[in-house]
Amino acid sequence: MMDPFLLYSLTGVGLLVVGLHGLIARPHLLRKLIALNVMGGGAFMLLVAVAYRNAGEAPDAVPHAMVLTGIVVAVSATAFALSLIRRLHAATGRVTLDDDGDEDDEPARAVGRSEAGDRPAGDASR
Amino acid sequence: VSASVLDPVLALAIVGLAWAALASHDLFRGVVLYIVFGLTMALAWARLRAPDIALAEAAVGAGLTGALLLDAVARLGRNAPGSGPHRTERIARVIAPLAVASLGILLVLAVLELPRDPGGLTALIEANLERSGVANPVTGVLLAFRAFDTWLEVAVLLVAALAALSVRRADDLRDLPVPRVTDPMLAALPRVLVPLMVLAAGYLFWLGTRSPGGAFQAGAVLASAGVLLLLAGRAGVDRLPPRALRLALTAGVIAFLAAALAPFAGGRRVLELDPASAGTVIVLVESAITLSIAVTLALLFAGARGAEDSRG
Numbered sequence: 001m002m003d004p005f006l007l008y009s010l011t012g013v014g015l016l017v018v019g020l021h022g023l024i025a026r027p028h029l030l031r032k033l034i035a036l037n038v039m040g041g042g043a044f045m046l047l048v049a050v051a052y053r054n055a056g057e058a059p060d061a062v063p064h065a066m067v068l069t070g071i072v073v074a075v076s077a078t079a080f081a082l083s084l085i086r087r088l089h090a091a092t093g094r095v096t097l098d099d100d101g102d103e104d105d106e107p108a109r110a111v112g113r114s115e116a117g118d119r120p121a122g123d124a125s126r
Numbered sequence: 127v128s129a130s131v132l133d134p135v136l137a138l139a140i141v142g143l144a145w146a147a148l149a150s151h152d153l154f155r156g157v158v159l160y161i162v163f164g165l166t167m168a169l170a171w172a173r174l175r176a177p178d179i180a181l182a183e184a185a186v187g188a189g190l191t192g193a194l195l196l197d198a199v200a201r202l203g204r205n206a207p208g209s210g211p212h213r214t215e216r217i218a219r220v221i222a223p224l225a226v227a228s229l230g231i232l233l234v235l236a237v238l239e240l241p242r243d244p245g246g247l248t249a250l251i252e253a254n255l256e257r258s259g260v261a262n263p264v265t266g267v268l269l270a271f272r273a274f275d276t277w278l279e280v281a282v283l284l285v286a287a288l289a290a291l292s293v294r295r296a297d298d299l300r301d302l303p304v305p306r307v308t309d310p311m312l313a314a315l316p317r318v319l320v321p322l323m324v325l326a327a328g329y330l331f332w333l334g335t336r337s338p339g340g341a342f343q344a345g346a347v348l349a350s351a352g353v354l355l356l357l358a359g360r361a362g363v364d365r366l367p368p369r370a371l372r373l374a375l376t377a378g379v380i381a382f383l384a385a386a387l388a389p390f391a392g393g394r395r396v397l398e399l400d401p402a403s404a405g406t407v408i409v410l411v412e413s414a415i416t417l418s419i420a421v422t423l424a425l426l427f428a429g430a431r432g433a434e435d436s437r438g
Binding site for chain 1: 134145163170176182195225247264275283287294345419427432
């Protein structure tokens with residue numbers, strides 16, 4: 001049977017890979033945010049696997065403390081990113097970072113909702 | 127079923143759930159899969175003998191992040207945008223496999239090359255744990271040995287809260303629209319759950335000095351109680367007077383500042399606690415951190431909800 005350290009480190013690598021793919025390939029910002037969180041989970045898993053490998057029965061508490069603070073920082077960064085995404089959606093009606101205008105994400109709603117002085121410069125010039 | 131089967135199944139489930147969460151066409155389904163992913167991660171942390179992280183993951187990774195994402199899906203709509211030829215998607219089709227393959231290969235090589243370092247810092251922590259004032263090694267690392275890191279981490283939370291408030295262009299949350307709750311279940315739920323959550327948070331906090339638990343887990347559970355109050359339309363963090371809100375947000379950073387400067391009076395260095403009183407100081411700082419984490423996370427949830435309704 002595979003050594004748990006190796007198994008969970010490779011799981012961590014798998015999460016980083018799956019997350020990076022999602023981050024690049026998925027246009028929806030919410031999905032990009034989930035992808036970033038998956039990548040974070042992969043990094044945490046690598047750290048905790050190393051702590052496990054080094055000490056077995058009594059794992060190293062330093063990586064544990066780092067991951068613990070990392071989880072709390074990750075959720076606060078996620079919440080902040082969500083308020084930016086929701087603000088972007090309210091102001092422009094878009095949920096992606098595309099600016100070539102090939103999608104039709106409720107343009108009528110965008111005009112209706114946004115305040116005149118609030119539009120991004122690139123948006124106003126079009 | 128022996129434990130040797132559990133680990134590979136968990137590992138496969140974790141990667142598979144992450145993939146499914148990102149690949150699903152329905153965003154709501156994706157978020158639900160991500161929440162299940164968080165709970166499965168908590169099991170993996172327990173398997174890796176990291177109970178402190180398992181507790182935090184269950185409260186934060188599966189609970190708070192899930193609530194945040196579900197609330198956003200409810201607002202943004204559950205359908206992924208345009209299945210047509212997206213520019214980013216066309217580029218991604220070329221770049222993504224290359225980037226993903228090279229990252230994967232590099233990381234696998236790095237994992238196989240990792241030096242075996244028996245013990246890591248475990249022996250050093252064990253030798254000094256008594257001087258830290260607490261008996262849980264993770265709390266010892268967080269509040270004594272690497273207290274400076276934790277101090278800055280609490281400051282990062284404060285910055286996140288300030289940034290979320292800037293997006294709303296408001297200095298408090300009192301103009302936040304109160305949701306009209308028509309569901310009698312949701313209206314009654316806080317009466318049952320919030321006291322239990324406060325009790326659980328208190329227990330986690332009390333445990334933290336000698337076994338898994340502590341300020342981070344307790345703060346996350348309290349924040350979940352705050353989120354529940356907000357969702358049920360009850361008075362929550364949004365109804366705090368600005369002065370109380372500011373005090374709660376900064377309590378952790380200020381308590382750490384006091385703990386950092388106090389040792390100067392006894393001729394010690396910054397953050398160098400007197401082993402005789404370290405336990406008491408750590409509990410005081412942890413109480414402040416618990417309050418700050420709880421209020422900050424609940425405010426971040428409220429801030430994300432109110433992001434659309436900013437005063438221009």
